[in-house]
Amino acid sequence: MHIVFGANGRAGGETARALLALGAPVRVVLREPEQAAPWSRLGAEIAITSIEDAQGMVSALSDASGAFLLSPAASSGNPYQRGDDVGLALASAVRRARVPKIVALSSVGAQHEVGTGIVSTLHSLERHLAGAVPSTTFLRPAYFLETWEEVAQPAILDGVLPSFLAPERRIPMVSTVDVGRLAATLLLEDFVGQRIVQLAGPKECSANDVAASFSQVLGRPVNVDFVPVEARALALSEAGVSPQVAQALIEMYDGIESGLVAFDARLEHRRGSMSLIDAVSRIVSKHR
Numbered sequence: 001m002h003i004v005f006g007a008n009g010r011a012g013g014e015t016a017r018a019l020l021a022l023g024a025p026v027r028v029v030l031r032e033p034e035q036a037a038p039w040s041r042l043g044a045e046i047a048i049t050s051i052e053d054a055q056g057m058v059s060a061l062s063d064a065s066g067a068f069l070l071s072p073a074a075s076s077g078n079p080y081q082r083g084d085d086v087g088l089a090l091a092s093a094v095r096r097a098r099v100p101k102i103v104a105l106s107s108v109g110a111q112h113e114v115g116t117g118i119v120s121t122l123h124s125l126e127r128h129l130a131g132a133v134p135s136t137t138f139l140r141p142a143y144f145l146e147t148w149e150e151v152a153q154p155a156i157l158d159g160v161l162p163s164f165l166a167p168e169r170r171i172p173m174v175s176t177v178d179v180g181r182l183a184a185t186l187l188l189e190d191f192v193g194q195r196i197v198q199l200a201g202p203k204e205c206s207a208n209d210v211a212a213s214f215s216q217v218l219g220r221p222v223n224v225d226f227v228p229v230e231a232r233a234l235a236l237s238e239a240g241v242s243p244q245v246a247q248a249l250i251e252m253y254d255g256i257e258s259g260l261v262a263f264d265a266r267l268e269h270r271r272g273s274m275s276l277i278d279a280v281s282r283i284v285s286k287h288r
Helices: 010-021 037-042 055-062 079-096 118-127 145-158 175-189 207-218 229-238 243-258 278-286
Strands: 002-005 024-031 043-048 066-069 101-105 135-141 160-163 191-199 221-227 268-271
Touching: 002 043, 002 101, 010 024, 010 066, 024 221, 037 055, 043 055, 066 175, 079 118, 079 243, 101 118, 101 175, 118 135, 118 175, 118 229, 118 243, 135 175, 145 175, 145 207, 145 278, 160 207, 175 191, 207 221, 229 243
Parallel strands: 002 024, 002 066, 024 043, 066 101, 101 135, 135 191, 160 221, 191 268
Antiparallel strands: none
16 A cells, blocks of 8 residues: 655645556545545545644554655745654654655755755655664755746736746746656666666756746737745745745745755766646646
């Protein structure tokens, strides 16, 4: 049985669907019973628990042949403390349940303890999970292409794509579809020990490239609206992001600009197949 945390999120959901498509038995771990029906229809087992329920976590992981783990993004409070608490809880749960194999979702830049903002919570996750089970894979994907869905509405309605990324700077980006496919593959592989696998999309992309893809899909111009550093806190506040989480996100973009949020050239590096235009098409289709 393969256990998938975060199935109602982007990466967790794609991982569960990829495993089910391969015919693997899957149990998704959900917070609320109301979230269960779609997964039951797909053939997944359901476990209802939360990171705060230690025994519930162990029960959800019972009889696991492998588990996909992630640290949910904090919506409020101190994201660093939250990340540390989640890492401790997950490590304790997989040890107590004697899970033989985990694939843990991390991020590009997680090799650094500081200077990467919200990404440093995943450095903490890796630290807590290291050595917790016999087979451990830390999956470090690039910037999610689906992150652009958060600003899809102004792009679709007004032809304006807000961006904290410099318009012309190309960085690795990857679709969560590719993340899920690779996570499923890694869970099904025979591997003992600890490894880090980095994942990018077919090619590096810039905000200008993303805007051009929106233009192509929509059939009308879409231009990047670069948000300067001094305006980012207000922009995030207006979007409903709490001050502490906003600061951590701003520091992540600072880390991208400084080059800290980048792949480690010494580590294994794979590429997915989902193109930028296909990812943007999927985003736009959700808003039509």
